Amino acid sequence: MSITFNKPPSVAFLTGQFTAENVIKKVTRSGDLSGVFHDIAAWQAIPSDTPIYEVEMLNSLQGEGELYVGMTHLHPGRVGNEFHMTRGHFHQRREQGEVYFGIRGSGLLLLQNEHRKAWLEHVSPGSVHIIPGDTAHRLINTGSEVLSALAVWPSIAGHDYGSLAQGFAARVVLQDGKIQAKEVQNG
Ligand code: F6R
Ligand code: ZN
Numbered sequence: 597m598s599i600t601f602n603k604p605p606s607v608a609f610l611t612g613q614f615t616a617e618n619v620i621k622k623v624t625r626s627g628d629l630s631g632v633f634h635d636i637a638a639w640q641a642i643p644s645d646t647p648i649y650e651v652e653m654l655n656s657l658q659g660e661g662e663l664y665v666g667m668t669h670l671h672p673g674r675v676g677n678e679f680h681m682t683r684g685h686f687h688q689r690r691e692q693g694e695v696y697f698g699i700r701g702s703g704l705l706l707l708q709n710e711h712r713k714a715w716l717e718h719v720s721p722g723s724v725h726i727i728p729g730d731t732a733h734r735l736i737n738t739g740s741e742v743l744s745a746l747a748v749w750p751s752i753a754g755h756d757y758g759s760l761a762q763g764f765a766a767r768v769v770l771q772d773g774k775i776q777a778k779e780v781q782n783g
Contacts, residue, residue, distance in 0.1 A: 605654050609721075612667045612699040612744030618655040623647050624683070626675075632683055634767055634780075635676030647671060648680055649735075662751040670703065670735050670743040677769040681706075684734025684764060688754030691729040694747055698723035701743035704736040704777075706764055714765040716777055719745060732760055736768045738775045 605616030627644025649670040656664055673680045684706065687694070696705060698719040705725050708714040709732075717725055719735065727733050737743040768777050 607667070607699070607746065609699065612669060612746065614652055614654060614667060616654055620653045620655070622651045622653075624649050624651075629683060631761070631763075632681070633675040633678050635678060638676035642675065648673075649682055656751070658751045660752055664747075664749055664751050666747045666749075667699070668735060668743075668745050668747065670701075670737040670745075672701070672737050672740050672742065674770060677771060679703075679736050679738050679768050679770070679775075681736040681768070682734050683757055684732055684760060686732045686756040686759050687729070687749070688756045689750075689752055690756075692750045692753035693729045693731070694727040694733065694749035694753070696725040696727065696733070696735075697746040697748075698725075699744040699746055701737060701741045702739035703743040704738055704768055705745075706734045706736055706766060706768070708732040708764050708766075712765045714779070716766070716768075719743065732764065734764060738768060 605614055607614055626642045626646040626648055633639045649668055651666050651668050653666040670680055698721050700721060703719045705717045705719050706714060710730055735745060762782055765779060766777050767780055
């Protein structure tokens with residue numbers, strides 16, 4: 597019997613581009629992000645087909661014990677004074693964690709527990725983010741280039757967006773020329 601050598605997928609460290617077969621790409625556009633940004637008039641002024649972020653996923657096994665691998669590319673920009681961000685979610689299986697790894701650009705990872713306690717971590721090329729279970733997470737691009745981050749999570753985790761319908765407990769805005777995180781009561 598001979599041992600086979602499989603060709604693994606690869607990622608370009610400078611751009612976060614995957615080289616692999618069967619990469620699945622999902623584009624999230626401004627129009628998909630209803631209720632996400634604070635300044636509704638500013639959000640409505642943006643063409644609804646404007647891409648805000650793309651997620652590319654490698655082809656991997658599903659089921660208990662298996663892992664998904666995805667790359668988020670979050671475009672720079674603001675809606676009003678608020679930086680571009682992902683929708684953000686808890687995992688449906690609350691106890692399931694995730695790892696994010698910064699690849700390109702600069703931004704923040706907003707984390708929040710079930711008691712609405714929020715905190716932030718700086719995302720930059722090489723940063724490693726261990727997201728515990730029971731913790732909602734959202735990427736925010738505070739820089740001027742695309743923010744790309746690799747994510748690895750259990751395929752059974754699922755996504756729960758609904759529990760954050762009232763929004764996260766913090767918003768990150770440009771105010772007085774500075775990046776500022778503001779605590780908010782209700783989204
Ligand atoms: C998967 C994960 C990421 C996000 C991606 C888009 O569990 O955390 O791959 O799914 O950054 O963000 P959402 O899903 O919040 O639109
Ligand atoms: Zn997640």
